[in-house]
Amino acid sequence: MFKNYIKIAFRSLWKNRLFTGINLLGLSLGLASAVVLILFIQRGLTFDTFHRESDQIYFIQTEDKDSRYNQTVYPILDQLLKTYPEIKKGTHVQGWGNAWINYKGKDIQGSTKYVDSTFFDIFSFKLKYGNAATALKNKQSILINNDIAISLFGDTNPVGQIVSVNDTLNFTVTGVLQNLPANSSIQFDVLMPIANLESDKNFQENADWYNTFATVYIKLDKGASVSKLEGKFPGFVKTHFAEGGKDRKIRIAPIKDFIHYQNPFFKNMIYGAMTIAVFILLIISINLINLNTAIAFTRAKEVAVRKVTGSNLRQILTQFWFESGIVLVSALILSIFFAVSYLIPQFNEYRQGRMQLMLNWEQDKVTILTLLLIIGIIAFVAGTYPALYLNKLDIRDTIKGKITKKTQSRSWTRESLIVIQFALTIILILGAISVRMQIGFMREANVGFDKENIVVVQSDMQYKDENTAVGQFTGILDDLKQNPHIKSISTSGVVPTKYWNNYNVYFSESEPDKEIRLRQGGTSSAYTKTYNIRMLEGRDFSEELDKNGENNPVIINESAMKALGWKSAVGKRLRPKSNQKVYTIVGVMKDFNYQELKERIEPLIHWYEGTTALNSYLTIKFDDSKNAVTVLAALESKMKKIPAKKPFKFFYLSDEVSRQYNDLDGIWKMVNFVTILSIVIALAGIFGLITLAANQRIKEVGIRKVLGANVREIAILLSRDFIALVTISIAIGLPLAYSFVKSFLQSYQYHVELKWYVFALVGVFALFLTILTVGFQSIKAAMMNPVKSLKSE
Known part of the structure; x- marks a missing residue:
């Protein structure tokens, strides 16, 4: 039976190869975009959560009258550990100039963090060589990343080798770090014990109870109450902080929120990616369901014959699920190839080294399984709806060919989906325009200083x-x-x-x-x-x-x-x-x-x-x-x-x-790609539906031509319903787009204002493309020789 389902599925897909091709095009491009966006969302939402017991790791913040930021006074860590037993361990992660490492005359500078010996008790960064438990015990220890290790020592294990740091002291390499996860807020090339900073005179002058330049992480006991701990801090501040800082507040926040306090715009990027991913999945799902439903009417007799010969609803559903599944799996394979070979490298280029994406089963299995679940749901819905509809038709009328009127009647479900699809496309078009205009505005704005020459x-x-x-x-x-x-x-x-x-x-x-x-x-x-x-x-x-x-x-x-x-x-x-x-x-x-x-x-x-x-x-x-x-x-x-x-x-x-605006430029390029994609998918769907509608009404068109109807009248007859639906989409989409665009632009202190005529032009543009698409196929159908269309009568 399984073999039979497969055979009939491929036969049906080949017979309707125009629609199969449209579905594959839309689905593969859409899913490729969704892969990249879901990867980015997954990385963004799981920032810093790869550490063991990450829910117990927090960082210290300072809050004053105007702001809340991720730094605090340097001496606070030791005093917190002495005062509050619910704080198990802590470490500084301090930047203070990047170390120059010299080995046999070769100098390399790497992004350097100075940390306590407890660093690896809190964080789960992996070592390629060395022992994390002992790597930071000695003051003259140094850990380097794999790239620096290869540059200085080649492919050999450098643990135990002596290097010169900043042309002053000799340090022993005690570890080589594996590549840090892209979604780690702590990024570095070199680790050194913070005792080396504490002996620096300039550092000592600043490491007091007033200056807030230190980044401090702590690990709490499991089940410790953050609110109760913060409630004890006002007294701590009054006791220990310098006179000028006694009005400050100490806050603690979970490590997963570090990136969002450091870069508040990053959260907007994640939410924006979520919105676009949902839009894409909706558009491709709507397109698939619409086309599958429309094609299903041509298979009414097939379903009726199946029922007469003993097929039940489960078997009919299974056949339609197989067909949707084959299309979606094929599209997924194409989409992954396109995403890995083109979209992900393009996205990484936009990000300019920050949080680079790479498809990896170990890290991304949840993302891949999520995508497979989404595809399964789409296949289920796309196969179920037309199968259920055809199963309800009267067998006798279907076999006798008396359901023409029904098949040509308006499907409110399909029309609603077309309206939603085009409304989403209009929102994306205006979103792309607003991002582009904002970039141009910021790059050309008068910033109050000369930047030319x-x-x-x-x-x-x-x-x-x-x-x-x-x-x-x-x-x-x-x-x-x-x-x-x-x-x-x-x-x-x-x-x-x-x-x-x-x-x-x-x-x-x-x-x-x-x-x-x-x-x-x-x-x-x-x-x-x-x-x-x-x-x-x-x-x-x-x-x-x-x-x-x-x-x-x-x-x-x-x-x-x-x-x-x-x-x-x-x-x-x-x-x-x-x-x-x-x-x-x-x-x-x-x-x-x-x-x-x-x-x-x-x-x-x-x-x-x-x-x-x-x-x-x-x-x-x-x-x-x-x-x-x-x-x-x-x-x-x-x-x-x-x-x-x-x-x-x-x-x-x-x-x-x-x-400065390259990040936003990358967002625009992404939105622009998705917008073009949504336009192509929407128009391809409309093209498929108008083609099917013309084929279903081919005899009606022939009769009308025999009775004197001209090409213009018949073209209007075939296309007016689609144009009406797109007009409704414009009426719905423009106000929604205005709301989205306004919210986005207001996130910038200085922003461009979109004029009313921009929205009007987008509406006219959407209508024009629709008329062009349906008009072409309608005219083609209207010009057909009525002798050919009526010869079977």
Whole structure:
């Protein structure tokens, strides 16, 4: 019997090969997109949950008046472990400069985290070589990832080898890490014991009970109450925190939420991917069900004969399930091939190294089984509905061919599905347009500073002799100032798009009740001139006036002045709550967007760093970017003469500003692909249905032509129902699209407004494509010779 089902299924699919082809096209493309989106959703929803007992792992947060963030004071961990027995273990995961590792003259720098010896008691990162239980016990231990290990040692096991770190101390390689999971919020190339940081003088000065730069993870006893533990923290803060930080709150959050606090937009990406995946699955399911139902009417006699010869409902259902299953399994095979060979590499390119996707049975079996379950449900519904419908038809009328009227009657279920399908397609079209317009708006918006003809050189190249570098760099700057093609230069610790995530609370010396949390950055003279940032009052830093730094000069932005309630700020003095320094405001900058336009402009303070090679960036403003190539080549030649570990690197600021929106650009490309896909599937479905409708009414068309109907009248007759359904879809889809688009755009602090005519044009476009599709097939049917269509009568 099984063999019989298969044989009849293939025979039926081949007989209706146009519809089989349409189904395979829509399903394979749709499922390929769904595979990628479901993989991304699965990675996003399971962030950091691969660790053993991940439900017991938490991280410490700080909450102040304005925000809640994932860092805290450094000494807190030891004190928490002493004070609260429900905290089993904890570890710092601290960044503080990336280590340079040297082995036999070869230098490699890797992203470095400094951790406690308990690191592997909390986290389940796997080692290729070494013992996790002992790898971090000694201060002079170092763990490296597999890529660094291969670069330095080849394919041999390097555990026990001695390497030089930062040209100062020798460390023993005690472990080699396997590749970290893509959905880990903790990413690193090198691990070192945090005892190495604790002996650093600069680190010691900052590792107090005020500065919140430490990332701390803890592991709670099973069943420990988070709310009860947090309820004990206010007293802990009052007892231990520095005077300026006693108004803060300590929070703890599960490790799975770390990524969402660090990057709130990531959650929107996951929800957006969920929405699109649901849309795709709905569209391809609707298409399959519609076409299967429509084709089923041509098989009414077949089902009637089966019933006469003894087939029951279960056997009829099984036959239809087999046919749907064969199409879906074939589509799944094609979709996986397309996803792995094209869509996943494209998606990974959009992500630019962040959370890369890769299909892996061990990690993705839940995702694959979920997809198989979805396919099973679609096959079940697509096979069940037409089988049940045909089973209800009267056997006698069906065999005698007296169900023509019934088969041509309007199916409200099918028409409703067409309306839903096109409404979803319209939402996707407007979604793609809104994302594209938002990207264009952000890339072209006036951000409050010049970005054209500006090149930023990464001037701190990890010099081997800093004193020598400073002297040589001064001469290089003097030469640049003499170049007629250079309008201005500036050195700084920060530049637009690359501001530190560094904040402090300041208060007015004359009005201590006025407190403000300021984002901090270091710049030198000519910063505002080079970037053409307008000064509202006061002046920029000056090498002549500020080189001694006697008054600790600072410049604030307009938002900071407004937040402090001042109409004028020059001459006023600010004090940080972290120390006794007093800063004098010498200028106020007009607000400029130093970060992405999705973020509001935060209150900002610049302190004076001086002009030095040790600043992170050298900014050069050219009269024309065409002149940059020659100057940069000469500059590279001079900079390479200063012994350093890092290569000479630079970027054009306009490119970097644009690059900020590459994530959104990737989203647009994904939505755009899905939109085109949904249009193709919807139109292919309509094409299949109009073809079937024309075939079912072929004799009616012949009679009408004999009686004098012309081609236009017959084309309208065949296509008007479909055009009416698409018109209803437009009426439903446009308001829903407006709601989705408005919600998406409002997630950006600065956003474009979609005009009414954009929605109108999308409606007209959808209607035009439908008329084109159904019109072509309708005219083709109307032009058929009536002699051929009526010859059997």
